[in-house]
Amino acid sequence: MSFVEELTWRGMIHDITPGTEEQLKKEMTTAYVGIDPTADSMHIGHLVSIMMLKHFQVAGHRPIVLVGGATAMIGDPSGKSEERNLLDEATIRHNQEKLKQQLAQFIDFDSDAPNAALMRNNYDWMKQFSFLEFIRDIGKHITVNYMMAKDSVKKRLSSESKQGMSFTEFTYQLVQGTDFLELYQNDQCKLQMGGSDQWGNILTGTELIRRKTGGEAFAITCPLITKADGSKFGKTESGNIWLDPERTSPYHFYQFWLNTSDEDAEKYIKIFTLLDRPTIDALVEEHRADPGLRILQKRLAAELTTMVHSAEACEMSIEASSILFGKATKENLAKLDEATFLSVFEGVPVFSIAKEQLNAGIPVMELLVDLAPVFKSKGELRRLIQGNGLSLNKEKETNSEALIDSSYLIARRYILVQQGKKQYYLLQAE
RNA sequence: GGGGAAAUUCCAGAGCGGUCAAAUGGGGCAGACUGUAAAUCUGUUGGCUAAGCCUUCGGAGGUUCGAAUCCUUCUUUCCCCA
Numbered sequence: 001m002s003f004v005e006e007l008t009w010r011g012m013i014h015d016i017t018p019g020t021e022e023q024l025k026k027e028m029t030t031a032y033v034g035i036d037p038t039a040d041s042m043h044i045g046h047l048v049s050i051m052m053l054k055h056f057q058v059a060g061h062r063p064i065v066l067v068g069g070a071t072a073m074i075g076d077p078s079g080k081s082e083e084r085n086l087l088d089e090a091t092i093r094h095n096q097e098k099l100k101q102q103l104a105q106f107i108d109f110d111s112d113a114p115n116a117a118l119m120r121n122n123y124d125w126m127k128q129f130s131f132l133e134f135i136r137d138i139g140k141h142i143t144v145n146y147m148m149a150k151d152s153v154k155k156r157l158s159s160e161s162k163q164g165m166s167f168t169e170f171t172y173q174l175v176q177g178t179d180f181l182e183l184y185q186n187d188q189c190k191l192q193m194g195g196s197d198q199w200g201n202i203l204t205g206t207e208l209i210r211r212k213t214g215g216e217a218f219a220i221t222c223p224l225i226t227k228a229d230g231s232k233f234g235k236t237e238s239g240n241i242w243l244d245p246e247r248t249s250p251y252h253f254y255q256f257w258l259n260t261s262d263e264d265a266e267k268y269i270k271i272f273t274l275l276d277r278p279t280i281d282a283l284v285e286e287h288r289a290d291p292g293l294r295i296l297q298k299r300l301a302a303e304l305t306t307m308v309h310s311a312e313a314c315e316m317s318i319e320a321s322s323i324l325f326g327k328a329t330k331e332n333l334a335k336l337d338e339a340t341f342l343s344v345f346e347g348v349p350v351f352s353i354a355k356e357q358l359n360a361g362i363p364v365m366e367l368l369v370d371l372a373p374v375f376k377s378k379g380e381l382r383r384l385i386q387g388n389g390l391s392l393n394k395e396k397e398t399n400s401e402a403l404i405d406s407s408y409l410i411a412r413r414y415i416l417v418q419q420g421k422k423q424y425y426l427l428q429a430e
Numbered sequence: 431g432g433g434g435a436a437a438u439u440c441c442a443g444a445g446c447g448g449u450c451a452a453a454u455g456g457g458g459c460a461g462a463c464u465g466u467a468a469a470u471c472u473g474u475u476g477g478c479u480a481a482g483c484c485u486u487c488g489g490a491g492g493u494u495c496g497a498a499u500c501c502u503u504c505u506u507u508c509c510c511c512a
Contacts, residue, residue, distance in 0.1 A: 292465040389460040
């Protein structure tokens with residue numbers, strides 16, 4: 001199966017320039033995807049791009065990851081994003097290294113294979129570009145009429161738009177086009193991939209390449225990942241789902257995917273895993289037969305946790321999930337030794353309390369608000385208890401006057417605090 | 431530069447000088463039902479030493495027994511005309 005065919009059945013192609021498939025069949029081709037180094041970790045919003053590059057490399061082509069050190073300073077108008085902060089070069093370099101480490105889990109950068117991946121940073125060429133050079137060598141080739149015709153620009157210029165568009169933002173597509181041109185000339189990169197919101201910007205690049213060098217370049221975009229309920233993909237109340245285990249624990253990462261809706265799961269498993277078509281078809285069928293078992297979600301979560309973190313982390317997350325959501329009781333919890341207990345609750349917020357204070361017994365209110373700030377106010381906690389939403393060590397606590405003493409401690413050190421069904425906190429007695 | 435409108439709680443958006451911790455919707459949290467889902471239903475959504483008290487309606491003053499509501503002024507935003 002060719003690269004394009006592969007992406008097509010997975011539902012990962014939104015737009016593709018004519019002739020792209022022929023080019024890919026003709027020779028080993030180089031393609032790039034841009035990533036902003038705005039943080040030192042990627043989040044799951046980056047996964048689609050990563051998977052595209054992965055498939056691309058598997059198909060025998062050469063991927064380039066372009067770190068947008070320069071463009072990150074400008075701000076892409078395509079997503080009506082706000083003005084961005086300027087990052088200093090040291091931060092960008094640091095982030096770039098971290099990103100590369102993460103990417104190396106998916107893509108081969110280091111082997112001797114001819115299609116080993118490359119990493120580039122557009123800051124390297126943009127920083128020495130003078131304004132004069134830019135308008136002479138780049139700006140000359142693209143008309144303002146052409147740039148204004150882009151959807152992203154039109155939207156901002158229309159009367160409905162509340163915000164004007166700065167010249168800097170307007171220039172963004174040219175800067176991105178310059179990247180493409182640069183990679184085309186220096187790395188023989190003929191294809192740019194990205195999200196569908198990048199389509200206009202990418203085409204400016206192919207246009208620039210055509211006018212300046214007479215060469216031909218191509219574009220593939222993938223659909224923006226959406227959720228069936230319309231909310232934004234990849235964000236939870238607590239923020240982004242990161243790939244860095246320090247930022248999002250493997251347990252939470254696993255839980256995120258496990259909570260995917262049925263409809264989305266069918267879509268996601270094709271996009272985010274490398275499972276082949278027969279396997280996925282079989283899984284989908286099995287899942288539809290009995291959706292309650294959540295075959296797809298479980299497989300999706302397991303595949304991704306293993307790929308992004310590790311098989312061990314995945315197993316740990318599954319075990320933790322089964323304990324936290326299964327029929328675990330206080331007795332089950334009490335049986336766990338400290339090491340297991342801690343591994344199950346890895347990633348759960350921990351609050352330290354003094355052991356002496358527990359010996360005498362202490363009111364729940366005081367314990368969970370003053371001593372350990374699990375809840376913001378006593379009113380909030382009182383309401384939770386009245387609504388039957390607080391559990392200690394897997395047992396409902398319905399008395400807001402209850403005294404907590406050291407008999408509550410599991411493994412002599414911990415108390416498991418549970419808000420509702422899904423939110424856990426751990427008190428650790430020192 | 432001239433004229434007009436507005437600023438309310440997480441967001442949107444009501445709010446006759448007392449009965450306003452402030453309608454309603456959204457969002458959040460929790461409960462029921464379930465599959466750790468979706469939909470639906472219910473409760474809750476400023477703080478506290480809690481039938482009471484305290485701090486909130488852009489900022490600062492003022493009028494009044496009493497102000498989110500009236501006045502002055504400042505700040506900010508939007509609209510129309512130049």
